[in-house]
Each structure stands twice: as structure tokens, then as C-alpha cells.
Amino acid sequence: MRAVRVHEYGQRPVVESVPDPVVSGPWDVLVEINAAGVCRTDLHIVEGQWKDKSGVELPYVIGHENAGTVREVGSAVSNTAPGDRVILHPLVTCGLCRACRSGDDVHCESSTFPGINADGGMAELMLTNARAVVRLDGGLEPADVAALADAGLTAYHAVRKAVPLLHAGSHVVLIGAGGLGHIGLQSLLAMTPAEITVIDRSQEALDLASRLGAHHVLRADGSQVATALEITGGRGAHVVLDFVGEGGTEAEGLALTRQAGSYFVIGYGGRVEIPTIDVISREINVIGNLVGSYNDLDELMALTARGEVSLRTRTYSLDEALDALADLDAGRIPGGRAILVP
Incomplete structure (x- = not known):
């Protein structure tokens, strides 16, 4: 698959071919990314501001605002199925720790954060888990809501x-x-x-x-x-x-x-x-304020489906990812969000 990867902090990311992620665990969900938001945090990652906090091993795929279509699920997944259009909560959480059980899953004790400390969604495919999936209302398109996964x-x-x-x-x-x-x-x-x-x-x-x-x-x-x-x-x-x-x-x-x-x-x-x-x-x-819970995202999707929240977006192809990052950095996307459409 094609993906946007950071190889060295302070240097431009690279759009390149990498192996497809593979479903291996019972709660895994493989999503075909139809839209990935471009966020100022991505700029901070490239600059190295997250180097010590994330501890991620380079190179890796950035992108933490993701929506798309479920392609494959693990054996235990029952809340989504191949073909579902979904937006992804940015964290992959355990569901077992006290924070998760109290609905504060953004502070999960054993979470991963694709695009921050694991491979993210500026790619054609992304691996997440069943707890991250919010199915979209029939009137919502992935490209219209992807940035709501983090910015929203x-x-x-x-x-x-x-x-x-x-x-x-x-x-x-x-x-x-x-x-x-x-x-x-x-x-x-x-x-x-x-x-x-x-x-x-x-x-x-x-x-x-x-x-x-x-x-x-x-x-x-x-x-x-x-x-x-x-x-x-x-x-x-x-x-x-x-x-x-x-x-x-x-x-x-x-x-x-x-x-x-x-x-x-x-x-x-x-x-x-x-x-x-x-x-x-x-x-x-x-x-x-750090991101938000799964329930927050579910509620936000309800407001969006009712037309009370909408995004102003500018779309780019995956191969134009570096242009999107440059436009964001230069302030050429005022009042809206850049969205990669693989």
C-alpha cells in the first residue's frame, strides 16, 4: 500500500510503498482509509516535538484523523462488519482498565495512538480494533467527517x-x-x-x-x-x-x-x-484538554448527522500529502481542514 512515513525528524515525510497491515488478533479491524485529516499535530510530529513523548520507532506512518470502510475483522468482532463506513476513535484501547471502564478511555492505561506512537492512517489501509469504530450515519461521507476524529x-x-x-x-x-x-x-x-x-x-x-x-x-x-x-x-x-x-x-x-x-x-x-x-x-x-472519549465522538457524530456541526475542508490526493502539510504550515487553509483522499 501507499503511505506517508516520517523517516527523520526535521525532514519532510516520504510518500512510499509499504507492506499492508494484517488482521492477526480477535478484536482487530482492518479499515480501507477513504479520508485522513491533516492536523497541526502532524507538523509538530515532523518537527520532533513528540519524539520523547511518543517513543515511536522511525520510520512510521503518520495520520490520526481517519475514516473509511471496514475491509476485514477479527474473529471476536461483532459491532462492525466488512463494508461498514466508519470513523475511527484515534486511540486503540483495552476496555479493561479503570479509565476505560469509567468511560475515560482517552486515558487508557495500555492504549496505542495510531499516527502518534504507532502506524497511522495517511495510507490506503490502517489496522485498529473494534473499540475504536463508530459506524457512520447513512448521510455522512468519510471525507466530510474524517477530521472530526481528532480536531472535532x-x-x-x-x-x-x-x-x-x-x-x-x-x-x-x-x-x-x-x-x-x-x-x-x-x-x-x-x-x-x-x-x-x-x-x-x-x-x-x-x-x-x-x-x-x-x-x-x-x-x-x-x-x-x-x-x-x-x-x-x-x-x-x-x-x-x-x-x-x-x-x-x-x-x-x-x-x-x-x-x-x-x-x-x-x-x-x-x-x-x-x-x-x-x-x-x-x-x-x-x-x-486531550482529545476526547469514544462517547464524545459518538455524540459528535449525532450532532453532525443532524447538521449542527459541519467541516470546511480542502481535499488532496495521498500523493499530494506534502503539499497539504505545507499549506497547513503556511496558513493557507484558514477556517477549515485539509483532507487526504487515498
């Missing part, structure tokens, strides 16, 4: 955690309305009554946010913090969702969080720095 799941997971904090009359500031942020915005609109202010440096992304239903949109031109504070009556937001997490948005997000409010870190690459006395005196919460 991460955004939904953060919003779902914020829902109890966002009562009628509350305010949320969303920083970054791109590939993750525009999904987070749609999730907020579907699940909360909050007033929403969106901040982005891209006018195209802000225009999309306005069309989707954001109540206020602000260009990140240096005046955004002052203007957002003015919109919130000088108090800041009950919840700040930072889908960027680098380049100064960390400090801006904390500045926009009101007393006893919550700053959700979703994007990454920077550093959150705040004196402990400020954490105590302002009684604010800094909340991390």
Missing part, C-alpha cells in the same frame, strides 16, 4: 466540559476560529446559551465564524484584549477556549478570564505562565 473530537470534548459553566447570560471567548475553532464554535452554539466572542487574525476565519453564528468577532490586531474586555463589561469571560495555545494567546487568554472563570488550553506549542498568587487571588481554573 478535541473541540467537542472541551466544549462538553465547559457546558456546566455556561448558563444563560454567560460569556465565552473563543481564540482561534480555524480547523479546531470553527468546530468548537458550532458545538457551543448547539449545546450552550452563552454569548460568544471569537478572536482570530484571519479575516476569512472571522467571516466564517460570523456566518456560523458568533455574536462578536474580533481581529487579532493588538486591540483584541481591550475590545473583548469592553464587550464583557470589563469583567472578562466565564470561559475562554484557546484553540491556539502559542504565540501569545496564552497570556491573552488568561487576561480575558474573569474572576473565578476557566481558561481551557486546547491548542499547544507555547507556555502558560501565571504567578500562583494570581491563581489564588483570582480563583481561576486552567484546564487541559
